[in-house]
Amino acid sequence: MKLSLKTLLPARDLGWNRVRAVCALTTCHNKLLMKYVPGSRIGIFVGAAWYCSADCFAMASRGTLFSLSAETLVEMPRNPRLSLGLALLSKGYLDEDQLRFAMARSQREGLTLETTLVECGLATEKQLAAARGTQWGYPVLGQDAVSQSVAVDLPLTLLRAFFAVPLHYSAKARRLVLGFVYRVEHSLLQAIEQMTGLRPEPCFITLSEFKEQMQRVTAVSGYEEAAVENPGTATQMARTLGGFAVETAAREAGFSKCNSWIWARLVGKTRTVDVVFALRPTASAPQPKLSTAFSETVASLG
Numbered sequence: 378m379k380l381s382l383k384t385l386l387p388a389r390d391l392g393w394n395r396v397r398a399v400c401a402l403t404t405c406h407n408k409l410l411m412k413y414v415p416g417s418r419i420g421i422f423v424g425a426a427w428y429c430s431a432d433c434f435a436m437a438s439r440g441t442l443f444s445l446s447a448e449t450l451v452e453m454p455r456n457p458r459l460s461l462g463l464a465l466l467s468k469g470y471l472d473e474d475q476l477r478f479a480m481a482r483s484q485r486e487g488l489t490l491e492t493t494l495v496e497c498g499l500a501t502e503k504q505l506a507a508a509r510g511t512q513w514g515y516p517v518l519g520q521d522a523v524s525q526s527v528a529v530d531l532p533l534t535l536l537r538a539f540f541a542v543p544l545h546y547s548a549k550a551r552r553l554v555l556g557f558v559y560r561v562e563h564s565l566l567q568a569i570e571q572m573t574g575l576r577p578e579p580c581f582i583t584l585s586e587f588k589e590q591m592q593r594v595t596a597v598s599g600y601e602e603a604a605v606e607n608p609g610t611a612t613q614m615a616r617t618l619g620g621f622a623v624e625t626a627a628r629e630a631g632f633s634k635c636n637s638w639i640w641a642r643l644v645g646k647t648r649t650v651d652v653v654f655a656l657r658p659t660a661s662a663p664q665p666k667l668s669t670a671f672s673e674t675v676a677s678l679g
C-alpha cells in the first residue's frame with residue numbers, strides 16, 4: 378500500500394487555517410473577529426485590506442470615494458498629432474478643396490466634420506474609421522470581424538459613453554478587443570486593466586458597426602451593472618456601495634476611476650456587481666459637439 382503524506386496527516390481541522398485578524402477600519406469595534414483564510418465566508422477584501430463587515434467596508438470606502446471624486450483630471454487628454462482632415466487627405470479620400478468646403482460647412486452648421494463629410498457624401502464611414510486608425514496608430518477592423526456575440530462583465534455605461542464596444546472577449550485567453558468609433562479613451566483601457574487584469578487591444582470601427590455590435594453584447598451570467606447618475610457626496614456613494622455589498626454578499630471589492638466616472642466592483646460568491654458613479658452629468662460625455670443625427674444615435678443607444 379502506498380502511503381501518501383496526506384493520509385498520515387489528521388483529518389482537516391476547520392480551525393487550523395483560522396487566523397486572528399483585525400478589521401482594517403481603525404474605528405471598528407469588532408477587534409476580536411476572526412477571518413478564515415482562504416475561502417473566508419465573512420468580511421470584504423479590498424486589495425490586502427480586510428473589513429469585517431459591509432458596514433466597515435462602507436465606512437472605509439468613503440475615504441476612497443472622496444479622493445477619487447476630488448481627484449481632478451490631471452491626465453492630459455491624448456490627442457493625435459494628425460487631425461482627422463489631414464488623415465483623410467493623406468489617405469487620398471479627399472482633396473484640399475473638399476476638405477476646406479466641409480470644414481467651413483461644419484463650422485457654419487455647428488456639426489462635427491465627420492457628420493458633414495458623411496452628409497455631403499464626401500467620405501464614407503469606412504473611410505472615416507480608416508482615417509481614425511491612421512490618426513491614432515491603431516488598426517481598423519473589417520466587417521467580418523465585427524459579427525461575434527460577446528458576453529462581458531464590463532459596465533456598458535462606460536462602453537457607451539466612450540463609443541467603445543467589445544468585439545472579442547475571452548477571459549480564458551486573456552484577450553479583449555475593443556472597437557472605438559471616435560477616439561481611444563485611455564482612461565477606459567486603464568480602468569479595465571485595473572479591474573480585470575486584461576489589457577484591452579484597441580481598434581477602430583464605424584459608428585454603424587458600433588451600433589450593430591452593441592446589440593450583440595450581453596452580460597456573462599452572474600454579472601450585473603448599476604449606474605448611479607446622481608451619486609451625491611462620498612458619504613452617500615459609500616452608503617450606496619454598502620447596500621450593494623450586502624445585496625451581493627460581497628467578499629471582494631475594487632475601485633477605479635475612468636474619466637469622470639468612479640467604477641467600483643463588488644464580487645460575491647455567485648454575483649459580481651459593477652457600480653458606476655457618474656461624477657458629471659452624462660450629457661457632458663467627452664464627445665465633441667454631436668449633430669442631431671448623432672445625438673439621436675446616442676439617445677437610441679441609451
Ligand SMILES: [Zn+2]
Nearest residue numbers: 400405429433
Ligand atoms: Zn470592522
